[in-house]
Amino acid sequence: MPLLEVENLKTYFKSRRGDVRAVDGVTFAVERGLTLGIVGESGCGKSVTALSVMGLLTPNARIVDGAIRFDGRDLTRLSERELEDVRGRQIAMIFQDPMTSLNPTLTIGTQLTETMKRHLDMSTDAARKRAIELLEEVHIPNARQRLDDYPHRYSGGMRQRVMIAIALSCNPKLLIADEPTTALDVTVQAGILDLLEELREQHEMSMIIITHDMGVVAEAADDIAVMYAGQIVEQATAEDLFDRPEHPYTEALLGALPQLEGENVREGRLTAIRGRPPDLVDLPDACRFAPRCPYANPNDACARHNPELREIRPAHLVRSAHPASERAGALAGADA
Amino acid sequence: MAVNPEEMEVRQDVVRRETAETSSYEAGAAIRQSSLWRDAWQRFSHNKAAVISMVAFVLLVIYVVITPWVVPYDPNNVDFSSAYLTPTWSHPFGTDEFGRDLFLRTALGGRISIGIGFAATFAIMVIGIAYGAISGFAGGWLDNAMMRFLDALYGLPYLPFAIITLAIFGTVNFWTMVVSLTIASWLTTARVMRGQIITLKENDYVRSARAIGARWYRILFRHLLPNTLGVVIVFVFLELPNVVLGEAFLSFLGLGINPPKASWGSLAQDGYQQYLSHPHIIVIPSVAIAWLILSAFFIADGLRDALDPRTREAA
Amino acid sequence: MSSNGALLTVTDLQKWFPVRKGLLVERTVDHVKAVDGVSFEIAEGETLGLVGESGSGKSTTGYCILQLLKPTGGSVRFMGHELTTTSRNDLRELRKEMQIVFQDPYSSLNPRMTVGKIVEEPMLVHGQGTRRDRERRVRDLLETVGFNPDFTNRYPHEFSGGQRQRIGIARALALNPRLIVCDEPVSALDVSIQAQILNLLKDLQRDLGLAYLFVAHDLAVVRGMSDRIAVMNHGKIVEIGRAEEVYTNPQEDYTKALLAAVPVPDPRRMRERKRERRRLAHAVAEGF
Numbered sequence: 001m002p003l004l005e006v007e008n009l010k011t012y013f014k015s016r017r018g019d020v021r022a023v024d025g026v027t028f029a030v031e032r033g034l035t036l037g038i039v040g041e042s043g044c045g046k047s048v049t050a051l052s053v054m055g056l057l058t059p060n061a062r063i064v065d066g067a068i069r070f071d072g073r074d075l076t077r078l079s080e081r082e083l084e085d086v087r088g089r090q091i092a093m094i095f096q097d098p099m100t101s102l103n104p105t106l107t108i109g110t111q112l113t114e115t116m117k118r119h120l121d122m123s124t125d126a127a128r129k130r131a132i133e134l135l136e137e138v139h140i141p142n143a144r145q146r147l148d149d150y151p152h153r154y155s156g157g158m159r160q161r162v163m164i165a166i167a168l169s170c171n172p173k174l175l176i177a178d179e180p181t182t183a184l185d186v187t188v189q190a191g192i193l194d195l196l197e198e199l200r201e202q203h204e205m206s207m208i209i210i211t212h213d214m215g216v217v218a219e220a221a222d223d224i225a226v227m228y229a230g231q232i233v234e235q236a237t238a239e240d241l242f243d244r245p246e247h248p249y250t251e252a253l254l255g256a257l258p259q260l261e262g263e264n265v266r267e268g269r270l271t272a273i274r275g276r277p278p279d280l281v282d283l284p285d286a287c288r289f290a291p292r293c294p295y296a297n298p299n300d301a302c303a304r305h306n307p308e309l310r311e312i313r314p315a316h317l318v319r320s321a322h323p324a325s326e327r328a329g330a331l332a333g334a335d336a
Numbered sequence: 337m338a339v340n341p342e343e344m345e346v347r348q349d350v351v352r353r354e355t356a357e358t359s360s361y362e363a364g365a366a367i368r369q370s371s372l373w374r375d376a377w378q379r380f381s382h383n384k385a386a387v388i389s390m391v392a393f394v395l396l397v398i399y400v401v402i403t404p405w406v407v408p409y410d411p412n413n414v415d416f417s418s419a420y421l422t423p424t425w426s427h428p429f430g431t432d433e434f435g436r437d438l439f440l441r442t443a444l445g446g447r448i449s450i451g452i453g454f455a456a457t458f459a460i461m462v463i464g465i466a467y468g469a470i471s472g473f474a475g476g477w478l479d480n481a482m483m484r485f486l487d488a489l490y491g492l493p494y495l496p497f498a499i500i501t502l503a504i505f506g507t508v509n510f511w512t513m514v515v516s517l518t519i520a521s522w523l524t525t526a527r528v529m530r531g532q533i534i535t536l537k538e539n540d541y542v543r544s545a546r547a548i549g550a551r552w553y554r555i556l557f558r559h560l561l562p563n564t565l566g567v568v569i570v571f572v573f574l575e576l577p578n579v580v581l582g583e584a585f586l587s588f589l590g591l592g593i594n595p596p597k598a599s600w601g602s603l604a605q606d607g608y609q610q611y612l613s614h615p616h617i618i619v620i621p622s623v624a625i626a627w628l629i630l631s632a633f634f635i636a637d638g639l640r641d642a643l644d645p646r647t648r649e650a651a
Numbered sequence: 652m653s654s655n656g657a658l659l660t661v662t663d664l665q666k667w668f669p670v671r672k673g674l675l676v677e678r679t680v681d682h683v684k685a686v687d688g689v690s691f692e693i694a695e696g697e698t699l700g701l702v703g704e705s706g707s708g709k710s711t712t713g714y715c716i717l718q719l720l721k722p723t724g725g726s727v728r729f730m731g732h733e734l735t736t737t738s739r740n741d742l743r744e745l746r747k748e749m750q751i752v753f754q755d756p757y758s759s760l761n762p763r764m765t766v767g768k769i770v771e772e773p774m775l776v777h778g779q780g781t782r783r784d785r786e787r788r789v790r791d792l793l794e795t796v797g798f799n800p801d802f803t804n805r806y807p808h809e810f811s812g813g814q815r816q817r818i819g820i821a822r823a824l825a826l827n828p829r830l831i832v833c834d835e836p837v838s839a840l841d842v843s844i845q846a847q848i849l850n851l852l853k854d855l856q857r858d859l860g861l862a863y864l865f866v867a868h869d870l871a872v873v874r875g876m877s878d879r880i881a882v883m884n885h886g887k888i889v890e891i892g893r894a895e896e897v898y899t900n901p902q903e904d905y906t907k908a909l910l911a912a913v914p915v916p917d918p919r920r921m922r923e924r925k926r927e928r929r930r931l932a933h934a935v936a937e938g939f
Binding site for chain 2: 763805
């Protein structure tokens, strides 16, 4: 049984103009010991999905439909109190901006031990000992001395490591990392991703990594879900997704990426995706990517109905009427 | 499910129109259409306390302005036969020891109190903004010097300062009161404005103006000051009650405007001796002062929420 | 270094920020050497990519060149003029030839000015043309950057990040500059919009013969835009050369470490890149 099963999750925000359908029917599973990457641009609903799982939505948002089954329990049916026990203890989350995620008026030690005392009922001494161990695990040098430092004495990368230590302190089964490296320099980012990988193996954790960066998700994820306008539009293993992307949006996204390697990069142009994502309040019944899709046609079915997420190959799902392997000109031959 | 062919037409059009609109210019259409003020007004109007306070404030101003034109009494007419009347229909607020109608006197007093309030607030804004903007914009040693001077002034207690100024003037009339209150109160505004200017200076659009070669006055008046408008408006509604309270306090102490002109403070002072036997004489002007102060503070609060740039972007 | 016709020649540029301490009287106890001896040239129509991590001094370098910050030392020769010693009036004239596009689309446009006024301002400041001339040029500029010229009466907050960047680019073009400093112009944008803006910048360069100093931390972005590249670390240039060369055949360990750290969208290469990173870890020791 997968560790986390999200089924048809719908999270809507209240706004003056109507409901903002930030997450509109999202289904995925996270297997034990594996990393799922959720990738998409701003506004696609990836962060809201994570916040829904954690139960950290703002008051103007609500889960309208769907189930979130963690280790068999449906989290949407739990009371706030029960959810608080799960949150932090079994599912932990780290956020994007290490500069604002830590309380500047409390020492690192206090913030570490606070979580442990709450969830594990540890004494202060035991918690401090464990805190030092954790800081060493995330490779913070001189952990014992640095325990009583305030956050401003740590750099961005170091703070993110502390966040990870806090997240690990209660031995969660699932770690959700929401844009964990976006605010960091590229070399620091690499270090954090390496660390997450290392810790995941050691602690036998599962992980969900949320990012807009295709490179990050290629590195860090085993399975990848691509989101657009509140829905998953493609889902596959990391290798299959990059080898043979199916959805026009995925293809366009990969084509829009500036390349580090390759020839004629200076002279060439990037494949830009014209237009903008749709307004999440006023969604048409058609495919949400249609206005920007180079293959969409007003006569197609996708102009009238939003395509379903279907399996085009084993373990490869796509929500499109024009996936790559079905386009005219796709070579005959068995899809492995 | 059968699809209505007419519906199909409409939907195709939607797809086609969307594509055309977004491809005519790569940048596409504007994502929202609104003015900042309209957004702010909408936010403000959803804040019940702020709206109620706005109504209360306006009602008070109307009362103060209209009553003297409408009510037939002579504010200075002494008529001992009508002295100390409690509120009745012909005298909604009762009368004082001289038989003068308090409904009318309170309104007249309001004209003076609120008048002093607005005049002093205006003067405070002008001086505070000028001082703070110059200090913040100049930076360096001038900013340092100006701020140290300000700090020194902060050391002087507010009311004694105003009292001394009044004493220097000799008489207490509308304008001397305005000046005295202004001199004592512009400090905070100056400091806040300086902070605003310093923060705004860091914006890239200011750097851009410099990169273009704009001269200092253009940067100050076109780029910096207009962006302080939100803060200034909120501050007006914060300073006004302070000034009115200050004037009321001075008047209550007997340092107010000379009779027969009266402000709310001096009206309260009139009734102070008789508060046990005839409480309405002191209660009414006190309520008026409180009414003004509370409504102004809630309006300021509502304005601050409505004009907060963070919520402005999110909406 | 001889300025043999290069549009911009920077020699030993320094920008030190004093660290002051003290109770009543502040004294300078130390300096933060944001830019510490940087030299390079940019020819007409060429793009020099200036790449580095945060704190490397790359943005500060850009500001110093434009004299938005006064350099502490060194020389900046632009179109034959030594900018560090030019008179204020002459500098004002020269500003027409060098402009800047900023990173943050939200703070780079005055929220209280309409789009039209924002793009018009450079011409207004230099007294160019009549009002009608300027209006026409504003419309032309907006069209050139792919922005609908009917929107000149709208305010910046009505537009998205990518649209605002276009407005900023139109403003930078208003005075027909020869050199534009692009300070992380796409870092705050989504990938699909990034591509639009990068293509736009390339087209403009080709059509108008612009030279760019392209400052960025994203190595992949810089690669596609630059003819030559300079890698900065802690205020100094670590490596400089033709883009092809530096990317395919980096000489310095820091450059190699930087290149190895970039995540590439290819899951198979991951293991090999991680090995490379471990090997070069010494060059990018993560400090406090």
